[in-house]
Amino acid sequence: MASQILILNPNSSDSTTEAVDRSLDILRGNGHVLTCMTLKSGPIGIETQAHIESVVQPTAQLFSDTPADAYVIACFSDPGLSLARETVRAPVVGIAESSFMLAIGLGYRFGIVAMSERSIPRHVRNVRSLGLENRLAGDWPINVGAEHMDGAGVVDKVLRVGRRLRDDDGADVVILGCAGMGRYRAEIENILGIPVIDPTQAAVARVLGLLSLGYRKAA
Amino acid sequence: MASQILILNPNSSDSTTEAVDRSLDILRGNGHVLTCMTLKSGPIGIETQAHIESVVQPTAQLFSDTPADAYVIACFSDPGLSLARETVRAPVVGIAESSFMLAIGLGYRFGIVAMSERSIPRHVRNVRSLGLENRLAGDWPINVGAEHMDGAGVVDKVLRVGRRLRDDDGADVVILGCAGMGRYRAEIENILGIPVIDPTQAAVARVLGLLSLGYRKAA
Amino acid sequence: MASQILILNPNSSDSTTEAVDRSLDILRGNGHVLTCMTLKSGPIGIETQAHIESVVQPTAQLFSDTPADAYVIACFSDPGLSLARETVRAPVVGIAESSFMLAIGLGYRFGIVAMSERSIPRHVRNVRSLGLENRLAGDWPINVGAEHMDGAGVVDKVLRVGRRLRDDDGADVVILGCAGMGRYRAEIENILGIPVIDPTQAAVARVLGLLSLGYRKAA
Amino acid sequence: MASQILILNPNSSDSTTEAVDRSLDILRGNGHVLTCMTLKSGPIGIETQAHIESVVQPTAQLFSDTPADAYVIACFSDPGLSLARETVRAPVVGIAESSFMLAIGLGYRFGIVAMSERSIPRHVRNVRSLGLENRLAGDWPINVGAEHMDGAGVVDKVLRVGRRLRDDDGADVVILGCAGMGRYRAEIENILGIPVIDPTQAAVARVLGLLSLGYRKAA
């Protein structure tokens, strides 16, 4: 029987959820079902710590109410990961941590394209808490609000930061520090000439691996 | 005018709050007021991630409603630290992080006496996220529930773990991984013969330092 | 069309290849074909550096001669990884490196059950070269020759080392440092009560993820 | 009874001692007495290793001859720390180490404004010996002699290095690598917009904390 994977966009933007959903098409069709949901009660974008905390319990509650074989929290702040893991008896993964774990198998030093300046300390804490700081080449912001992620200018800004990470910081892998930029991955990858990671894709691929191997918990 | 420091015990146990309060007497009387409060809505003890998350927003709310010059979250899981920091315009510190920062100035390798097995991964994440893992000698549990922290047996169990940390792991400082054990610090310190840290004392001393230096934010 | 994954056992033991093959059944049936091959020209077991080097070029040659969408080198010394990567235009992964990358997402500190004393420096070099030494809890040998991997005593020896890693070194994930022990994974996992990694399974799951995400190179 | 804290400027410049003394006013008045002294026999400035060594024994001697509850060595090379600690039965702290310990609680990566090129290896050794190198964002010199620390140009030079640390190296805390620049802290902090640390203030605050907690030794 097909595995059910629930990917939750913890902000309330259906257009982000749709963007996430489309970017996962490359992972569909192998005996599992990927279902993307929007956390209706979530904030319009997750930029502050208050936004993060506001989705922690609703995320765990929604997971608890929605049986699935595995769960992905599709926000680069990995909100509510610990609680969700404790709540459901199935693997739960965050997209940021998953992107770091993928990155160390694609190159030697990864760089992060941050959405905003203030998210960088959160990234640093996350990378450090995984013991991976020595693999981090750099982390610089494009300073674009969640509401302007569709504009043509976004790719240009990502490329500007991507080149800095590659040329000045020596990164050979670049992580897009955001849930919904998978649609731009191919274009950015072609231009930069090094692997680019969409964290949501990374997380779904990871969780499919965990399921196929029979692990019932992620950490 | 005297600085007001609010120390919040985020569990609902008034006896723990009283124990914390008494252990802070050594820090009183220098032009500041230390007020210990119980989070009435908190769980009886903070052992699970659900307990942790349940106090995050109430803690920030209580801080927001209770003007003070600085805030201490008196639980070794440092629950709600990031949100509280974003919410109030005053320094907020956690007791676990503060104990690690104090420890590196008292010895070369610190050990942690954990209350339970399952809290250890939380400690590891916290220590790693501060970049201090190379200072951590060991972390072993006494496996005592919060409700049995008063029994005479507790000190013996702490001493057993403390000796293991000192003799097998090479720790020269020991941290009591719990908010309310300050009352036992002197006794344990005398027997072990190395500095012992009560995290709540560490946090209050730190925050008094930050205030006196004029810093308006901790990180 | 189905992806073709070639898993090469670089020693000449067909019984090891068969054991590897069976342990991969849990990963079959999702639109890809897993083919296990024996390197006929390989040594009977890979224990020395001479054994390792003797398979480097034959492995790359065999990969070059055998079109596939991805390749796995099924030996815990990760022999010939760099050459194979340079030779074929498809992802190539080693089982040791893949097991470390999986381990950091299953727990906080991983331990390695080494087959022999002399393989430990190779593990250390490998873990260090990936920047993951701070995640390594311990690495201790069972000292069993490849030719005795079938005996009933093997599981007991692995358990003895596994308990040491878990109880003395604080490991919460254990890696079986060998290609063909997947058959024992469930039993060992049940007894130890923490996740156990079969490196070949880890590598195949990783490579399936890389393929599904469209990455053409691993590193 | 009031605690007596002795802050020793180990160079012979009374004007530096006065500058240090004034910068400590924010820490006065809470039941302790802060006394700044000049080491008469010290060199006019501490720039070379010979200068450092020349004050080691006089510092310990002076501390031994001058009863106090705690001692601060107010030179960013932390000269004579180990000997002083062995000599007196009271906490002794250095200002450089204290500034690093404070910095890790104010931000994620700290930068150092060095007085001269040749002091940088000393800083690196000190940061490394505390296990904090992964928190160090950068360390660049202003190359101003101790005798020109009063000129208006000093602040401009510090700001130039401070901006480099903040913008190029990603520092979110800046340490003034000198004993007597506390008078400029507020101005520099206002312009840079991130916390700035005067090491002498950091050290005095730390030692007051140690005393209030009853620790009789620092390390």
Place this chain on the structure above:
Amino acid sequence: MASQILILNPNSSDSTTEAVDRSLDILRGNGHVLTCMTLKSGPIGIETQAHIESVVQPTAQLFSDTPADAYVIACFSDPGLSLARETVRAPVVGIAESSFMLAIGLGYRFGIVAMSERSIPRHVRNVRSLGLENRLAGDWPINVGAEHMDGAGVVDKVLRVGRRLRDDDGADVVILGCAGMGRYRAEIENILGIPVIDPTQAAVARVLGLLSLGYRKAA
């Protein structure tokens, strides 16, 4: 009786071997004989992994056939080090690893002048596998093919990278990432004003030390 040291240039270029030979003159004349040989079967230059692997077994074979008291593999990729160590009962050292070990005793952070972009990941792996990544300031390529190592332009390119390493990355020691550039060391050292390491010289000096101390194996 005089010790015999065999230094093998594993590429087939006699002119490189001659350049290496001359650069070792400063190490001659103290009761040992330094013999430089060319691996006739080697590639014209060692730039790819295929080049590296092609010399692994011939190197061990040649060492096995050529009795000596110690062996040096004179290629900055350290090809075949592990096999050679297992094959002969005498110390074998690589020039890259030896240059790192020398560098940490000459300064605080070393930089590497890489011959080409694609060699950098190999350097990173090597530095990391020795646990020395925290000593590495930077690693940037001059992108010159082995066949153009004689041109006057080479020194200029090395100097350009050397200044970047010194001024932007804070390196106080520079390693020439190539076997045959010892002839330029003095000139580059004079201009840069910091120690410059020729890896082959570093390796020969190291092996002479090991022999004089009576160690029969390097690692």
Place this chain on the structure above:
Amino acid sequence: MASQILILNPNSSDSTTEAVDRSLDILRGNGHVLTCMTLKSGPIGIETQAHIESVVQPTAQLFSDTPADAYVIACFSDPGLSLARETVRAPVVGIAESSFMLAIGLGYRFGIVAMSERSIPRHVRNVRSLGLENRLAGDWPINVGAEHMDGAGVVDKVLRVGRRLRDDDGADVVILGCAGMGRYRAEIENILGIPVIDPTQAAVARVLGLLSLGYRKAA
């Protein structure tokens, strides 16, 4: 002309100097002269920080008064290294740092046999300041006073600690944490079966290498 190497025993014990002198015989006879001297004004043994500091300036003075091509400070606390380096225009090395640098080329993790408990924090600081803590397997004391270094029991005590380092901590190299134990090295090495380092031998070999390579400063 022969190089002159001055090895200074900074304690006043001529018998220690003689022991050091004899242990250097294996390094004699290659066109350099090794002269061991006793610092007459030194303490009988160097056990406390006061002992260390008391020899710092006399050591630099003696070096300054005694022309040589290189200098070794033969005490495992590396006393006065920085001052001596600043004072003379020739390489000066410490025996502890030199032993660590040698150890990383002889094995994967080194252990230290400390003379006394209280020297361990000094070792940790030294190892950390060189960025080598991840190579340190363990450091345990034999607790023998300098005056009893000749007794037959010393070797037994060293072996007891050496076995603990090898078997429990995974060390594959052992450093004798003392200047004058070279005479026991062969015996201990034979029994333990892994390389054993006499720090003074390590330092002299290192300095001979530096001289032969033409470096005028160590760091």
